[in-house]
Amino acid sequence: MKNQNEAKSKKRKYSIILGNLGNTCDRFLSSGYKDPLDKELMLDQAASIEGVTGIELVGTWDIDDKSVDKMKTALKSRGLVCSSIIPDLFARKQWGEGALASASASIRRQAVAEVNTMTDIVVELGGNLINIWPGQDGYDYPLSADYLQERRWMTESIAKCVEHAKKKRVKIALEFKMKEPRTHSYLARTADTLLVAKDIGESNVGVCIDTGHSFLAYENVGESVAMLKMAGNKLFHMHFNDNFGSWDDDMIVGSIRLPEYFEMLYWMEKTGFNGWFSMDQYPYREDGYGAVRSSVLFLQRMHKLLDETGLDKVEELIRQRDPVATSAFIRDNLIAQ
Amino acid sequence: MKNQNEAKSKKRKYSIILGNLGNTCDRFLSSGYKDPLDKELMLDQAASIEGVTGIELVGTWDIDDKSVDKMKTALKSRGLVCSSIIPDLFARKQWGEGALASASASIRRQAVAEVNTMTDIVVELGGNLINIWPGQDGYDYPLSADYLQERRWMTESIAKCVEHAKKKRVKIALEFKMKEPRTHSYLARTADTLLVAKDIGESNVGVCIDTGHSFLAYENVGESVAMLKMAGNKLFHMHFNDNFGSWDDDMIVGSIRLPEYFEMLYWMEKTGFNGWFSMDQYPYREDGYGAVRSSVLFLQRMHKLLDETGLDKVEELIRQRDPVATSAFIRDNLIAQ
Amino acid sequence: MKNQNEAKSKKRKYSIILGNLGNTCDRFLSSGYKDPLDKELMLDQAASIEGVTGIELVGTWDIDDKSVDKMKTALKSRGLVCSSIIPDLFARKQWGEGALASASASIRRQAVAEVNTMTDIVVELGGNLINIWPGQDGYDYPLSADYLQERRWMTESIAKCVEHAKKKRVKIALEFKMKEPRTHSYLARTADTLLVAKDIGESNVGVCIDTGHSFLAYENVGESVAMLKMAGNKLFHMHFNDNFGSWDDDMIVGSIRLPEYFEMLYWMEKTGFNGWFSMDQYPYREDGYGAVRSSVLFLQRMHKLLDETGLDKVEELIRQRDPVATSAFIRDNLIAQ
């Protein structure tokens, strides 16, 4: 019986953010490094990646209230489901100086309405997760923001989104990022974000860890996962990518690091995470399909190695608290012989 | 009436960590860069710094159960008070692999006992604040610690210290630091530490912000102060120093930054902080007395500029949310004409 | 006589990059945070900033072979001169995988031709400086570039630009930046760039220090200026902005730091720098005119304080090698009383 349950829990759900397959720009080359891709082709590509069953959509870029039916059909015909919608709170000029924490009550209302609309849409698409990344909510300069007031607005706005979502049985994951596009964001790190979720105090609000955002903040993702477990299953969603540790480079998973990925997957498994393993990258110059697929394949390999090792053996290792034993484990189990 | 109250609130309390005046070492020069100083001389120096009335003592280094009476006399004779004791949880071999979160139940008990002893001593010295910096509680390598278990131990141990301190009417400030001497600490940032304090849930447990630790974590201290206010006056203590932003360089205050210091002092004032402004530096090569005094003088200058400006004018500025206005303010009010 | 010479040398030349006054975008909001500004209005604004006499133009964005005459007239009518042209090697899809160090010989030829065209244009505009920022020349991932080959191509391409410029009596300043838009650039830091300049070995090739790029690389700009002096007056150009030390935030000068700016201006003066003090910012959300003007005013204030202090007094200070004396100097000379 145990094995059956275990096997069931091992049925992991992989997902990708649709836009990762398309064109990407930066502040120097605003038209982007590649040509825009047809959305249907991107969906075909997504569906063709081994083991990928979920698609994460970004508001404005991928979905709005006019394109719901079309997207519903497009997903269904490919056997895909909507793993989450990320409401657009960052890609329109109106959010430029803040959205959920904007000093303008009108903008805050619009931002909440935007999230709520996406909540309704995700239900229509058969999904149950909204991932809020409030990229414009923060500040750039010292002595240029009223932190006390703006942080309160932030919490109030999110609380309204959570309340609406609760009625629709939708979960809200809050995605933090220390900086960019602001030099300082209000949802900056795991603990900051957990504090906001706890202040709101509803069961349908939790945290999304983007691995790159966590590395950027010098967090250890495995520890962040444990921290969210201690607060009561508050890890709602995961975004995967890699970076060099000092910026959100949004690279292919496993391009730099190895043991950290293995460790975080262990902790997700150990703490009963049953959400989506979703890819979130910015393949500026490289082929989008290839880059996203590479990340999925890397994670699946790590999952395979984790399954072969078994949770007990990893637990035994970490309880030794001995970096020499850990190094032997890495050589024996994670790198090529 | 208002002015009188205001004047009263402006009676700020400056303090220094005694050891800052003495010899300091690093991992390459373990005997230290200077000669050891006589403790009585250090106390004389401390007492001679304009406006300094508090002394922060470090367990083992400055105080233990045998030297209480002597220290009490030494402080009193110089008109100094004990602003806080920092229990030694980092400078003995026994704490090398952890103290409050050690995997050894015996070590955890000893660590709690150490804190409690210092709580008793601080009361004897007429003080009411213990500053816990659990420098050895954390880990160094991925896949080498059981975060879930160790973070629970951490909270349990601190809860015991808080309980004991409560009976003695002593406050416990938890001082965070992202890294060093471990590559990762369990009390890493403002929000992480506030979460632990909230989990314990007693009124006598709060947070100490060391400005350098906050800069190291890419926090904005002003925002951290506001965050602790939102949680209900949880800023218990302040340590001051400056750095280049990527390590705890423990430099003289104001050696690099300017507007950030002014801003954090504004927020402390605004949120009713009435604790100590305590200097915490590591003057490896420079004269300890001169270095610590320089920091005090810098802070007093900033306080003077803040008083002359007035809270209202700063509030007006930050509500403009306009970096151009902020830049003009800096030129007109903070830098030399 | 000495005073006259000194007064003459104090006639500092301030400049701005024209595009700083206009719209700016990032990877999330590609249409930009503001509305596009009319170029004539931007030139009016530039001309109205106290003490600004130079305009730095960016290829493609501000100038091409069709708009030379118009720009010439526009500058002249406002009493402005062209302080430099920054050839566009970063803002067209064709440079996306490299320009001067591209693996394609054809792209490298086009990149050299682009620079040479701008060299001809700068002469027509009455200027004598080309500032090369090869933003796309670098790589993103380990194991994805042939450093040896690409660095050779880089040097060869620049050598060709230098050769052409030499005939036209134009100087080439090489602007380094550790990263962005690539995760790693070939011209990364002061010393790396100086090495390339020395390899080319012509008198008309030198280095541009962008203060923010230097901070990002954990350089001390004052020391970098001294390093370029030791190699024989190799500091050709300066770009000014501020940041938090871990990204090219491109903020208003003096928003974070103070003594470092004073120090670098001292070293420029001390080493006989007689080029442009040019502003290079990215005022995403704040008013462009106000942001750039604020930087100019801050620098002018620092220059005034430097003149009042005198080089001798600063030299005396730095030769004390005493951070306590430095701290007193900062309190007495740089911050408000």
Added chain:
Amino acid sequence: MKNQNEAKSKKRKYSIILGNLGNTCDRFLSSGYKDPLDKELMLDQAASIEGVTGIELVGTWDIDDKSVDKMKTALKSRGLVCSSIIPDLFARKQWGEGALASASASIRRQAVAEVNTMTDIVVELGGNLINIWPGQDGYDYPLSADYLQERRWMTESIAKCVEHAKKKRVKIALEFKMKEPRTHSYLARTADTLLVAKDIGESNVGVCIDTGHSFLAYENVGESVAMLKMAGNKLFHMHFNDNFGSWDDDMIVGSIRLPEYFEMLYWMEKTGFNGWFSMDQYPYREDGYGAVRSSVLFLQRMHKLLDETGLDKVEELIRQRDPVATSAFIRDNLIAQ
């Protein structure tokens, strides 16, 4: 014949820094985390690590003019050779404010003499390499050093060491490190150090790359190796360890990163590096022997994978300049199946 030559070139020389096996301290626990180890035992341990034939000695800590004969015998009896001596320019109070670049001419003379003595000793021990790490040569605060003067002294002092070493047919490797124990070092990065070596212009002066120092400076070690090749075989020595990218954590090799190690070994091989692969760690709490041996085993595994892959195949890969292909290569060749 080719294969024979290739096999010969594959006879790689592994070495360790002797002190890594002993006790290590930091600024908080100056007595160290472990008990001091007997030097003979440390040598036994070193000799027992598979493939290790070289020992790197640190002046003062491991060797002085009185212990030469004893060390010579101790090494010989264990079949070990002296891979290099690192003169002590950092672990005595006299070097606290600088050694080779000290403002005191007397200290500079002593520092040069110290290096020269070690040069003589290394010859007696049968070695031919001195590794200079001038840890105290730099500065801590802005406006507290005369960079121009001190950098000149630095170069002059090193030139004297190089001159003496040349007569003895000894090579001098200059080891850079951006910071620690000073906040800024004069030998900070690969290019900075290469510039100094080129200024001196002797064939027996080159660079030592400590991988952790390079990561700390956001360098890509593979690229740094290529840069030193371009300047004419200027990579003289290698120190190996791992870190999290923002401090010299001195961890076991391969604890964090994977592809970067493989890449740098490729470039060393490709550019004909025939020096020592020497371990340089700080196993504060973990077993020294186990930690150092783990690094050696990791590197040997990487070398084995490199040999099995072959240089041609790696070259083919990097010339594709395609991160997707690189990701497939990592999955197929570097991580466990």
